[in-house]
Amino acid sequence: MAKRNYQNVVVGLDVGSTKVVSAAAQLGLDGSVNVLGISEVPSAGLRKGNIIDIENAAGAIDNCLNELERLCGISIASARVGFSGGNVATLANRAVVAVGNPASEIVREDVERVMRAAKMIAIPPDRSIIHLLPRQFIVDGYEGVADAVGMVGSRLEVEVVLVTATTTAVQNLVKSVDRTGLKVKQLTLNPLLVAKSVLSPAEKEMGVVLVDIGGGTTDVSIYEKGSLVFTSILPVGGEYITRDLAVGLRTTLDEADRIKETHGCAWVEMARDDVMTDVANINGKEVRQVSEKMVASIIQPRVEEILELIQSELFRAGMIGIPPGGLVLTGGTSNLKGITRVVEEYLHIPSRIGLPENTTVLDNELRQAQYSAVLGALLYDMKSATSDTVMDHELLGNWLGRMIYWFRDLFR
């Protein structure tokens, strides 16, 4: 097929524990995001969100990108790549600088100076800063300034959240993508991508917990006053439920996955004991029947264990009370019937399923929870003037070189 020459095409890549997915979209001048296509292949070389085999991971990424090129009739040179795993952690910091010329307004250089000061914090030598997100600027004591450029003041303060990850995990992902010949336009934390596609500005402003339960990981994030304030990636997800189901039903992982996805329910009371499903035994020779209730009785305790881990993270983050925006659940495992009910019973937080709804042109069949991150990557470039994106460019433009440079500076 002849390759079409689209203008303003953006590409997103999400290298997950169970699937590699990429998507392309054309950005309209009116702010529309026209999704051209999504391609998905089974993942390889990953465990719990981290690359453990570069060769295999690169092979899966390459297959996925080739498929996307074929599907959309485009050739892809670069992509925004999601990052998850690598013991991601958040750290709050603040910094203050005197404005260059007190009589005049604050200029971009002042903002850059205060942001540079805010990242001067000691972090362990095996970790890298992957994002520096401004929460608010404070000008001469006035809080809540989103964009300080153009304001008049003599003292500029900033409150930031730094997101760090183990350097090797970041390097292995970049290396795997590099092998395919694709340029990493930017590496972006998955929860930031997911938030773009599933959260509303009001939820982020009021305070919301965002939980992405994938195959090998569960990402827990908290948004307050419009910004990410906490994120953590737990090494547990839907594969944990599958494994237990396979043991409980004495069947293979593939069969357990199939049963979970077609008949699974996270809330036993919601499952029926008069609806039966076939289960092939472990050597595939015999078939038995089990009720949906029996399947749910294996799934619910595993979901509750994942929720217990989420609760510990929320305590660790210092979250007190119920966030006004509730809890938004996304990722493949959020497809489990009854899962919001278990969340509400167990965590006592009102919850909803977050589907990637913020793209303007999208087939309904693509509006699926497991595509939240990759579709969020397409939305990320829409408003390149948002504060976190501006800083991302600075941080990750030549990310490795810069990070090594900072470390030298920090540990001198």
Ligand SMILES: Nc1ncnc2c1ncn2[C@@H]1O[C@H](COP(=O)(O)OP(=O)(O)OP(=O)(O)O)[C@@H](O)[C@H]1O
């Ligand atoms: N209908 C369904 N019911 C229950 N579970 C489902 C359903 N559809 C998908 N899943 C589960 O979702 C998980 C995959 O989710 P997702 O695609 O979000 O993960 P991933 O991005 O590959 O992995 P991770 O984010 O953990 O690195 C698998 O465990 C799969 O079994």
Ligand SMILES: [Mg+2]
């Ligand atoms: Mg994922």
